[in-house]
Amino acid sequence: MPTSIVDVAKLAKVSISTVSRVINRSDLVNQRTRARVESAIKQLNYQPNAFARGLMLRRSDIVGLVLPDLHGEFYSEIIRGANLKARHLGYNLVVSSARDGDDSHSLLRAIQQRALLDGVAVMVSELTDRIAEVLAAFPLPYVVLDGEIDGTPHDSIVIDQRHGAVALMRHLVGPAGAKRIIFVGGLATNVDTIARLEAYRQVLAESGLPQEASDVYHLDYEYETAYRLAREHVRAWASAGCCVFAANDEMAAGIVAAASEAGLNVPRDLAVAGFDDTRVARMTRPPLTTVRVPMAKMGAQAMELLCQRIADPQRPRMQISLQPELVVRESCGTALRRAADQPAPA
Amino acid sequence: MPTSIVDVAKLAKVSISTVSRVINRSDLVNQRTRARVESAIKQLNYQPNAFARGLMLRRSDIVGLVLPDLHGEFYSEIIRGANLKARHLGYNLVVSSARDGDDSHSLLRAIQQRALLDGVAVMVSELTDRIAEVLAAFPLPYVVLDGEIDGTPHDSIVIDQRHGAVALMRHLVGPAGAKRIIFVGGLATNVDTIARLEAYRQVLAESGLPQEASDVYHLDYEYETAYRLAREHVRAWASAGCCVFAANDEMAAGIVAAASEAGLNVPRDLAVAGFDDTRVARMTRPPLTTVRVPMAKMGAQAMELLCQRIADPQRPRMQISLQPELVVRESCGTALRRAADQPAPA
DNA sequence: TGCTGGATTGAAAGCGATGTCAAAGAACTG
């Protein structure tokens, strides 16, 4: 029922080839003919059929971004960066989330089955063997976001978490002058927690601070949980001259809240640091010292890499590593300050 | 280069018609033949070409969701609800954001131009004439999210903000016992702010509380701004027996923080209410009384409506109105409590 | 044996675009 190229051709009294040329801005069509065709197109409100077009061209100029979940700022930052870059590169971006009653495996399959995309960037919460397997047989150009840092056989963008966490820890033992550091992380199996915990241990070791197993807590990345834990410990921590390194900003915020309620002054009595530099980091009093993970950049780089792969499927795989950045705010007692209160550059 | 239906047919020694039947689970193909074809498909790792398929079927089973922006929890909630529902209805959902160097108009155009979608749900920050015009000429089934409540010529889902704000205000003047209410909103031109402010005025009027122009502040929905404002006023507000109605949770959180710092007890000295019931609402001490906007539901309803429209393009337009829900937590002094601390049902 | 009819299968006609190639004029050269 919708108008096709044939209708336009008829109305303009030309062949479909000519119409096609006009659409694709080929320059071998006469000015007057072009005008006639264009007016016919307008008159019929004609839109080329994308399926037919894609069938011939074998491309849609659309790339996908699959995230494990759409909650949280990380993801919207990634999307923002990816979107912008994709558009610069001449692609449209569509986003899909994997969770919600469906695991990433089956999502990949869905996309794979009816791929109308030229490529996808996938971020998975865990790069399991199953998923790796699916990817290996993936019929589409793809890149992996935040994959493993060591020789995966995929194009990927990785964040050097370890590096960021080390920087933060060094700040705590250095300028912030911690005598003892409490680590509050997520589950012990969580890859992010693992990386951050390793950095924690490394810096404690290299600076000769005490490493007590009881200084490490494994929670669930939630505000409320950290708040409850802190309520029981803040006084003890404060009197022991501790700093707290929370593995994300939300937990750090919960700890700051508990400390304030206990009448402690952050950072004087208890310094607290977070991780991720999400919106919450600026929503505590005082705002949090944290580590900014360059999410927007990650999205952008992913698109860049993806488009290179689309352009040249033979190109050898690449891994790009991104460095997080230490953001010093008032929650860790120090004179150091940085012009870091602006949103990350796109 | 990728395998096509012809390759499968050859390998299985059947015609492409038969392969097609197997793919589409037609039941008029012999068991043994089917098995042969299926094994060939597996062996070749064959995936039907989605363009060719779409060209014939005139559908892709993919629907789109276009949001003005992907920041914030609203959006992820909408996406969550929409995703789930879309899948139930047999569609895949892709999401696109409109902002970021591109206005929604041009995004719509992009989608429109190369539509591979069966339909879209669009949410625009402002339903300007320009956009309405684009929509009117839209060649695809679509629904509008959070459009205007009065007779737009589109299928749309609207949230009855007014209703929610009235419920909250009545709670403040009733159980919370406010003598005077401060309104902290966004820009005076913002549609959300306008609706909430109207409710504010209405309830003040009906309950005979004072309406001072100076009790209404127009900020920018940001935590920091509200915090700064509150720092100057909280003591005065508290001693006047005020409640604060902030037009979103972030500003409410900023106000709570300022009050706590000033040594005031929330809610005893100053009651504060927010709006939206975002994650932040549970990240203040005490947690915020607020209004939950049923975002997930909105997404789901949008998909439902969209799919109905796709199924029957002739169906008359529909408007669906969704009611927000008052969520009472400790930030407004009251004995009233509700089982409202769980995440919204999907 | 010859027919009817159900179960399978294949041949071929699109779907709506792109792109190749040749044809038709127009313009230019000798």
Added chain:
DNA sequence: CAGTTCTTTGACATCGCTTTCAATCCAGCA
């Protein structure tokens, strides 16, 4: 004016699938 080139146009094959529609096979039946 014939021959050559350039510009502009149209015919038609093609992409990979779905979907008639007809053909084939074989059982059942008179």
